Amino acid sequence: MDRGGSAPAAPARWPVPVVIALALLVLLTLANATGTVSAWAEYGDRVENGRPLASALLTALVATVIAAGNAVAALGFLRHRNWARILGLAVCVAAGAGVLATVVTGPEPYGLIGVGLYVALLALLLTGAAKTWCGRPTRKRGTRT
Numbered sequence: 841m842d843r844g845g846s847a848p849a850a851p852a853r854w855p856v857p858v859v860i861a862l863a864l865l866v867l868l869t870l871a872n873a874t875g876t877v878s879a880w881a882e883y884g885d886r887v888e889n890g891r892p893l894a895s896a897l898l899t900a901l902v903a904t905v906i907a908a909g910n911a912v913a914a915l916g917f918l919r920h921r922n923w924a925r926i927l928g929l930a931v932c933v934a935a936g937a938g939v940l941a942t943v944v945t946g947p948e949p950y951g952l953i954g955v956g957l958y959v960a961l962l963a964l965l966l967t968g969a970a971k972t973w974c975g976r977p978t979r980k981r982g983t984r985t
Contacts (some may be wrong), residue, residue: 855969864961865914865928871954872907872935879903906935922974925965932962 879900886896909931916924936958943951964970 857964857967857969858973861964869910869914872910876903876907920974922976925970925974928965932958
């Protein structure tokens with residue numbers, strides 16, 4: 841019984857770019873979850889000590905949204921959903937830009953690693969293997985549909 845929203849048939853083998861993209865999505869989800877906990881702890885510390893809250897609250901909210909975006913993209917990508925691939929691309933651009941901004945504005949020891957991981961994930965999600973995995977047929981260069 842086929843419902844309209846069912847996933848496309850899974851390929852017999854998992855393509856290497858897909859496996860690496862899933863691993864990066866999970867890794868970045870865990871890293872961002874850790875950062876989210878730290879950001880909320882910093883916010884709580886500022887509340888208790890009467891220090892300015894705006895930047896800490898913004899950081900905590902953005903970290904939460906990025907971590908949630910990575911988690912949802914990973915789960916959807918695992919289920920062959922193209923919207924998850926697109927969500928992953930959007931999260932890569934947003935989070936990568938944010939990490940790059942922190943590297944430029946201050947000493948962030950792991951920032952360049954984060955930028956590199958997001959660039960790698962972005963490249964992997966744009967591959968033909970990832971598009972095929974999500975049920976979107978790849979186009980040949982020069983053809984418009």
